Amino acid sequence: MNISIIIPLLNEQESLPELTSWIAKVMQENNFTYEIIFIDDGSTDNSWETIENLSEENSFVKGIRFFKNYGKSQALHAGFAKAEGNVIITMDADLQDSPDEIPELYNMIINDNYDLVSGWKKKRYDNAFTKNLPSKLFNAAARKTSGVKLNDFNCGLKAYKNVVIKNIEVSGEMHRYIPVLAKNAGFSKIGEKVVIHQARKYGESKFGMSRFVNGFLDLITIWFLSKFGKRPMHLFGAMGTIMFLIGFLSTVYIGFIKLYRLYHDLPYNLVTNNPWFFIALTTMIIGTQLFLAGFLGEIILRTKNNEERYKISKEINL
Known part of the structure; x- marks a missing residue:
């Protein structure tokens, strides 16, 4: 035909x-x-x-x-x-x-x-x-x-x-x-x-x-x-890793500054009073969630697609 x-x-x-x-x-x-x-x-x-x-x-x-x-x-x-x-x-x-x-x-x-x-x-x-x-x-x-x-x-x-x-x-x-x-x-x-x-x-x-x-x-x-589509971890995993590292390194830096001030008897604030600590913590949490999203995406790819398919009522000459 x-x-x-x-x-x-x-x-x-x-x-x-x-x-x-x-x-x-x-x-x-x-x-x-x-x-x-x-x-x-x-x-x-x-x-x-x-x-x-x-x-x-x-x-x-x-x-x-x-x-x-x-x-x-x-x-x-x-x-x-x-x-x-x-x-x-x-x-x-x-x-x-x-x-x-x-x-x-x-x-x-x-x-x-x-x-x-x-x-x-x-x-x-x-x-x-x-x-x-x-x-x-x-x-x-x-x-x-x-x-x-x-x-x-x-x-x-x-x-x-x-x-x-x-x-x-x-x-x-x-x-x-x-x-x-x-x-x-x-x-x-x-x-x-x-x-x-x-x-x-x-x-x-x-x-x-x-x-x-x-x-x-x-x-x-x-x-x-x-x-x-075939490797969601390549996107979410990379983004999550970068954000987690930024947050982690920021937290280490904040902690280092406090220890430095303690060691030299300089005035200091509690870490929890520093707004940048919470920004760094939030970044780490988001990074972890993105990393998990990549894992979930990989798992979903290996499961059956459950999208509703059309249901045929009648056919002619087929």
């Missing part, structure tokens, strides 16, 4: 028939063998019923339904697990991503041998203040922190080699950073393509300003994981 198209969705019943027809037209024009996998992430409208009807009319339409809303990362994880195509295309269900981009994305993976190609919505139809400006700031921070030179980490339209999506773990809200996860997994040939951004035709956006706050927090997380 040439292409698997994975489409996470939440309450997008109006757009699904049009999107399916559009994809089918593009696929047939290019003689691709393909499948469309819709992942219903806990929709409360008739999205699942629409997917069922589409699958009855088209054998290439497949579906996964979650019991509740688990988020886009979990939806993509479920789709990646089921995808069989040589090239995996991800796109949003709201018709803002154009299926006409798929052939060029496919060629960049197959002919240009990219591991991953990310779309770049250079011209957007979103509100400039609430979405465009925060998005630019977010992407600049992501480029600086991750070292992956992409202009639009948030674009849902991406293409992957099958081997890439089978060797990365998308959890939490890390769907924004799949290129970074791919780079950390050893897939270094990452490209970008300017794609068309279309105005939303049906419904309303499911994302608000909170996604950018969460995005920055996730960015810090993935930076830490990429640098110290």
